[in-house]
Amino acid sequence: MDELDTPVLDNHLHLDPEHGRGMDAVRDFVRLGGTHLLVVNKPSWHLGPVPSERADFRTAFEATIDAVADANEILPGKAWPVLGVHPGLISHLVDEGYEPAEARDLMQSGLDLAAEYVADGPALGLKTGRPHYEVSDAVWDASNAVLKHGLGLGAEHDCAVQLHTEGTDDLTEVAEWAEARGLPTEKVVKHYAGGELAGPTPSVMSEKDRLRVAVESGEPFLMETDFVDDPDRPGAVLGPKTVPRRVRWLLEAGHDDAVARAHVETPELVYGIDTVGTLDSGE
Template structure:
């Protein structure tokens, strides 16, 4: 396999040896020119874990870290784990307990995730709020969970990836600031150009060349779910390197743009070094 010429980071990808391609998906990413990934925790239920207390999320986090170790050992791709509680956990857990109990369990799970960050085992947190229609009580509690996550990230001095509804999510600027969190370290996963947060854009997003001309700071992701039941969703593991290198070859982005997307912005937001 030839040595990659450029650093290329997939900012939001899931790798799941239980239910998907597992390490083979990372090998595809590498063959396409990918070099680094942010490995994000999957929802607890997808790993067969059904939390009844915050401690139960350790199983999710530990499995994510184990997969990260296997990836680096078997492929050489550099992995940056991002740990947290998927915002949909609240509605799933509410099927077997009160939503208030579910919210408390998620807060405790996030507190544990932040401990992993302070121990140097992960680079950031994942939180947010459901991206589907929910009743007012769940909206209020989800925002409480998110505020707790911002507070934890502020204390840990780390970034946070947001999984939430489509659109700007502009209210999160004040939410983060009120908890002592620097909004410049808040990444909107599956982002759109209209957000004041740092958008992580799906690799096929048509606005990428234009945003590069505007010198906009953003990252790129596949949001690959690695589930055999949904092959290639959201887009495949080769997508970020393929789209990046194709745009570079076509001249719709420059080398300067590539380094800003895949090296400089991640360094600024996450505090990570991305090198070949």
């Protein structure tokens, strides 16, 4: 297969070398032309007990950092960790007897720990959000408090914040929360987005219909698979070969400008990363 003459970034996927495909998934990505990865920690309860204190989040964070180090031995470009707290954790905590406010405080402490990894260097950004399913008003309010805390940490550490939220094409209110805390809107990224989004930067699920909309919008966007690397869910979401395949499809259709937007310009805008420079130098 011909090489792709462009960096190819998957903006959101998971790697689990202990339980899943791990580096075999990275090799698949590279074989199809992939070059760069943003690796998000799996939900903490997938890698051990439901956290009961701040230090418990470290297990998922360290596993992700180790996976990124291994991926960097394989990639022609570079991988970076994105660390944080999955918003679905609040439901697990409430089920175990936590009050929503107690769950909020624990999740915010997990984000504080993730932010230390950003401040110290290994992590590129943070991940937070709110449930994408129906919850009580108290859980919704607590979840929004966690989300706002994450946005504040992003402003404090000048880093991007990836969001897991309900399906929507309008998150202007969340963008306003970010701006109020000093985090530029473009540094807020909606993971699992459609092709167009009011407010934050969309990280578009790499399905053709969504990508067509993103291309036509002319706006900044990223591409992702949300590959979960879970042997119990082998067909879940999209596989690691998908982003390079979709890039090839876009290039064949003459959408070179859109490919540059998603894989060079928007990563620089959102994260301050140079996908061309890291590809050339192998840094």
